[in-house]
Amino acid sequence: MKIQQILQKNGILVDLKASDKSEALTQIAGYLVSLYDLKPAQEIVDKILERESEMSTGIGFGIAIPHARISGIDRLYMVAARIVGGIEFNSIDEQPVFLIFMMISPAGTSADHTRILSSLSRIMSYEEIRRRLMDADSGEAFLDVVAKGEDKYVQ
Numbered sequence: 001m002k003i004q005q006i007l008q009k010n011g012i013l014v015d016l017k018a019s020d021k022s023e024a025l026t027q028i029a030g031y032l033v034s035l036y037d038l039k040p041a042q043e044i045v046d047k048i049l050e051r052e053s054e055m056s057t058g059i060g061f062g063i064a065i066p067h068a069r070i071s072g073i074d075r076l077y078m079v080a081a082r083i084v085g086g087i088e089f090n091s092i093d094e095q096p097v098f099l100i101f102m103m104i105s106p107a108g109t110s111a112d113h114t115r116i117l118s119s120l121s122r123i124m125s126y127e128e129i130r131r132r133l134m135d136a137d138s139g140e141a142f143l144d145v146v147a148k149g150e151d152k153y154v155q
Contacts (some may be wrong), residue, residue, distance in 0.1 A: 001112045002154075003119055004147040006078045007101075011141035013081040021089050021097075024081070025049055025066055028102045032079045044070055044104060050111055058091025062098040063124045065117060069107045075110050077106040080142065082133065099124070099133055123149040 013031060029048045033041040047068040051057070058064045079102050086096030088099035101120055105113040123129055129149040136142035 001076070001115060003078070003123075003150050004115060004118065004143065006076055006103075007143060007146060009079060009143045010140035011079040012142045014136060014139060014142060016081040016083050018098075019089060020087055021052070022049065024083060024087055024100065025102075028066075028079060028081050030071060031081075032077060032102055032104065035079065038076050038104075040072075040081060044068075044073075048102065056071060056090040056092070058089035058093075058097050059121060059124070060093035060095065061089055061124060061127075061130060061144055062095060063130070064089050064091065064097045064100045065103065065120055066100065067103040067105075067113070067117065069109070069113065069120070070104050071100070071107040073104060073106050076103065076109070076116065076141070078103045078116070079148075082136075082142070084134075086104065099130065119150060119154045123153055126153065129153075 029045040033044050048066050051068045052066055057066045081100045083098055087096045089097035132145045
C-alpha cells in the first residue's frame with residue numbers, strides 16, 4: 001500500500017487556518033470524517049485528540065502525523081493540511097509544525113498503518129520534499145510532490 005493510493009487531492013487543505021494544535025487537529029479530523037462520510041464522527045475526532053494527548057505526533061522538521069486506530073471503519077483513510085504560519089505542536093525538535101498528515105485505520109490492522117507511517121517519515125526527512133510541499137499551490141500539486149517523493153525514496 002502506498003500513500004498516493006490513499007491520499008486524494010481533495011483530501012489536502014493547502015491553507016488551513018488554526019491558532020493551536022487542538023484547533024488544527026479538530027478541524028482536520030472534522031474534514032476527514034466529512035470528506036469520507038465516516039461514522040461516528042465525534043468518536044474519530046476524540047480518538048485523534050486522545051492519541052495526541054498521550055504523546056505528540058510532531059516528528060520534527062515541521063511535520064506531524066496524527067493517527068489513530070478506529071473500530072468500525074473499513075480501511076485506512078488519510079488527509080493532509082498545510083498551516084503556512086506554523087503552530088506549536090510539542091514536537092520532538094520543539095519547532096512549529098507546518099505540515100500535518102492525519103491517518104486513521106481499522107482497529108484490528110497494523111501492517112498497512114505502520115507501513116504508511118514509515119513511508120511518510122522517510123519521505124518527509126528530505127528537505128527538498130518539505131520545501132516543495134510548502135510551495136505547492138493546490139491539492140493536486142501537493143499530492144504530486146508526495147507521489148514523486150514516494151516513488152523516489154520508498155522501495
